[in-house]
Amino acid sequence: MDTIAIIGGGPAGLQAAVRLRELGFEATVFEEHEAIGLPENCGGLISRSGVKALGLDLGECLQNEIRGAKIFSPNGTMLKILCPKPVAYVIERKEFDQMLARKAKEKGVKIAPHSRLIDIHGQSLFFKSKERGELKKAEYVIGADGVNSAVRQLMGTSISGQNFIHTAQATCTGNFEKETVEVYLGNFAEGFFGWMVPVSNEKARIGLGCRLGKNPAENLQKFISQKYPDAKSYGTKSSLIPCGAPLTGTQLQKGNMMLLGDAAFQTKATTGGGIIFGMKAGNILAETIAEHLKHKKPLSQYEKNLAPLNKELRMHWKIRKYFDGMKNGEIDALIAKLKAKGIEEFLEKEGDMDNPSKFVGKLAGRPKFWFMARTLLDIARS
Template identity: 25%
Template sequence: MDPPIIIGGGFAGLSNAYFIQGSTLYEEHDKVGFPQHCTGLVSRRVIKILGSLAEETILGYYKRIVIKDLELKTLSILNVREGVYRVDRVKLENLLKEEAENRGSLIMMNKKILDINASSKETCISILDYYDHDVKKTCFNNRIIVIADGVTGFISRRFSKKRKDLYLGLQGFQEKGSYHIDPEEMIVFVDDRIFPGYFGWAIPVSERKMLIGGAWPLKYRDKRRLMKLFTRILMKKGVIKDEKIYNMFGGLINRDFDKTFHKPNIVLAGDAAGFVKPFTGGGLYTSLYQVLSIKNSLDRASEYTDFENLYIRHLRPIISQLYLQRKFTELTYKIGLERFVRNILRISDIFLGIEIDYDYYILPRSLNNI
């Protein structure tokens, strides 16, 4: 099959354009990487897959995740297999765009897709050009459309199910306080009094600065008040100097995996398909897994039916993992995240020792080398 048409110039869309030479990508904004919404934490797998592109953007490295309550009592220490890297997400996406174009993919900025009509014979898209305010219709055969316009994208919302489990992640920067935090540790705070699935984080990003954030269900009306409560507690405990967070950014997290991630001639990718870790909302590795599955399936398929069968077969291991993670997330939230950590994870830590894989809660052998 021919290279795909890609809608959306975020990480998932640009990764498709980078790995699948000759793709055509439409992005409605005039630049990539904005608005910034991601912490940029990735596993060693992501670094290996992207190679020098990712290595150029590394900002930090962490060996452990330390889980604490808001009294700063340590509940568990999770040693991360091969560590966690923090990358400059904006720089990474710009490098992906540049290299995708060097490889022969066409990146069309300021182009918004207004409509898609897909049939077994041909697929047509309506494109609004923000430069000349003109709407054009383009049709093609033997090309799939990869919809990667994110959680709130107009096209992805049309082709996916109604999203019920949306969270808002907010984060920003503040100077470190007097409380010592190891520069190779990320702190995750849990407190069921705020709500049963609450978690916040404090990540050292330099000798003097911390990245502070939290995640809340979108249905909560007082998310900023809860964020202020969280930062005020951290200030009183000496984790940060001031309760006011500056350079705040964030975005929606789609924790509801979409079973309808593919339709005739159409594939939903990345956040648009809910291809994220349900517990944290991180999706860079799962997006890359999906991108490589699309590429491998297109390379071997002559028509869409062949592609669909190959694609589903490629994705079966990661889909099983996402469902497993989803069930795990539902269980911990039902129990209460803080209670789960205190009563289950702590016991496991004492008797078994805990080493986690950043991409998979449980690492099956079939995925060990992916």
Template identity: 30%
Template sequence: MKRFDYDVVVIGGGPAGLVTSMYIAEKGFSVAVLERDKEIGVPVLCGEGVSKKIDELGIIPRGRWIVSEVVGARIFSPNGTMVKLSAERAGGETGYIIDREEFDKELARLSAKRGADIFLRCNARQGIFEDGKLVGVKADLDGEEVKFFAKIFVGADGIESRVGKWIGIDTRLKPKDIVSCFEYTLSGIECDKDYSDFYVGKSIAPGGYIWVFPKGDDVANVGIGILGSYSRPGLAKELLDRFIESKENLRKGKAIRVLTGAVPVARPVESFRDNVVLVGDAARHTDPLTGGGIMHALIGGKAAGESIAESLEENDISLLKRYEERWKEILEKKLKRNYMMKEIASGFDDKTFDKLAESVKNINFEEFSTYGLIKALVLKHPSLLIKLKPLLGLR
């Protein structure tokens, strides 16, 4: 059986795994990325929206992966009340609509340029252990069984991480902590290319929302995410089809791509143990409220890559704890807050969403903390106090 030896083996070739490998390779350490699919970035499992704050990370330069830019977002409640989040009112929180396949491929190019080896059609099947420690991985490489050995392993293998299970981390998800998604890319439609639109409501997308992300003059990603506790087979497609048919500007569109998938909206799990690190969806770093994962995958991947490189430089596996310290410093507060908000919002009925939208439609969000926003909502609609009281301790 063929054998490969590396300093680090990364299981999973999505953004989190690729960025992790990039920061390891640039320090001169050998790193292999094992990707089970035959092509990086395929199949696409993403709404393809990302914050412009991605530029501040300095990980990936602007390029052809940016399909369009939006100046803000519009949120619509069930009765049609619109909350517009412009650059001025949302503190410049505007974004890009991306080509996710090209985005992932650019990350792969950057990683390979720094020296990482990327193995396609390489499915990591089983961990190899010695004295309770993960020392290798059995994998199918283009139909051939091979072994990869390393000092450190990275689980970047998605929603129910196999790597996490190997080392005893519970990566199972409850229905309330997973979102089922269905998306069309529609051509021949009319939409405002300056805004990403979001539609909320229990009758529209229970526990989630519908999105319309413009990708050009007459093309947009139109998708839905619904919480698993409300879902049943076929419901996401059924609700999205009904929504599209109700919109004159969308109903004549032609589907040129169909995507399905699932997104974790759970609390983070243990992100490292001994010589194994979990990143991205495997670590539950997806935003529990929005389901967005790209930005957090990049942040976590960079933190993991830097920490692993430092651990190898010092020959001290305990330095992997720096990874957890780094990602928690940036993400932990937001993930905790948004999980609580997700738990509360998932129980809202349509009338509550309408009240919320009516209350905040004229608020300058840049001037409000979470506490200030909730206080303003309760002052205008005292009946919301019971539902929103748990959030009053947040800042």
């Protein structure tokens, strides 16, 4: 019997597997696809602070370094945040996942490709493997199986469509500013935004997210031709991003089943970024299971141990909700006011793309931003 079955060989599941091995426990990663990292569909933008905190050596996955962002309101008003040093990296996602898988294998993690989880009954797990059914046994199941998690469904959790963003993203060639990502706000990307993540001066990933039912692929083509008229796009892919509060209680852990990463909504609702948070949560879950196996600590500790991470994720969710309620004109007015009050300089000094708690309190403490006091206090109380 496998002690711990990890469903899904993405960054969150692989990191949990590595950490479990470091703590002395057996873990098998079951991945539905033949190869780790495929199909690839990601902007590949991760924070420098997150990379440092996780002790990652990006090696050949590193494609670009980012010093800031340009944020455009619907009428074109721009906030430009440019830091003196890189604050984020652009990675080649397939290589990144495969690098994590190599590290996991070196530590002794077993990876079972072609293993699609279909059902769970107690400690019995049913997989579909190359058109054949397979039965495996495991004492604990980690559902790190992404946004459409089968484990989440088998735990009986159903999530309404309002908590998902439908995205389309293409690879583009053209002329891009290598050091800044670009973000376009407005009702053309209702509930989310349009983005450009530069891989180099000649290549970028351009994408757009919106609520379900709004046809992001069609909107993306319009977005690219309007904002990047000289760009040539290819390889458009569509996918969902979880966009809601992180799961808690029996939605997070039920009996021997636990959710992790996108499956658990451990994704920043402001940007859709989930690599760093999923991996950090992977470490926390591995340590929780180790404490359970060594010292009989309850698995419900997982939620308690996630508290600092979930505080940040809830802040991201509140910031997202604040923008969601706004019409184009209101976003224009807000961006113009923030620019006039010096938000660019403030974010260059104090901004943190992962941890809003590091700057929301400071923002609330500056009288010139008190016009947003109620919102800032609400976010800070997450």
